[in-house]
Amino acid sequence: MKIVKILSSIIFLLLTFQLSAWGFKAHYAIAEIAERNLTPNAKAKVDDMLDGKKMVYWADWMDKVRSDSTYDFTATWHYANVDSGQTYESMPRVETGxxxxxxxxAIEMIQSNTENDSIKTLYLKFLIHLIGDLHCPMHAGRATDRGGNQYPVTWFGRETNLHSL
Ligand SMILES: [Zn+2]
Structure with a gap:
């Protein structure tokens, strides 16, 4: 009986999660979990770097600025594709990262002794988002279908693609 309850809870959570999509909610959850697990020293440093704003505040910022040409250099930073029969190491490198x-x-820039505080803060904001993207299954998808964007699926009668779903 207990197993049935646990499985029901997991299925409910999965359905709820899928219906609300990965998007900002998953980024918020990952940033919140990360912030709750910071050491007191790290928390104080992060609070200082982010002007007291919570990590959740910046969790989806990197997606929001995708249309800002200032951040064009980060366009390919949201994912790493690995095709069938390949490994991350055997895949051709994306020149832009x-x-x-x-x-x-981002970790290197934050730890740098030569970068200024504004650069370190920028890369901390990137890092908060990138850790979320690293945990999104479709951000480690296949290049051949553009991370599921070109893999059509029907979900409750609605035509969409695997990435969106
Ligand atoms: Zn992203």
């Missing part, structure tokens, strides 16, 4: 490269860069 991917979510793995961008995450490593």
């Amino acid at each position: 991917d979510v793995v490269i961008a995450t490593e860069l």
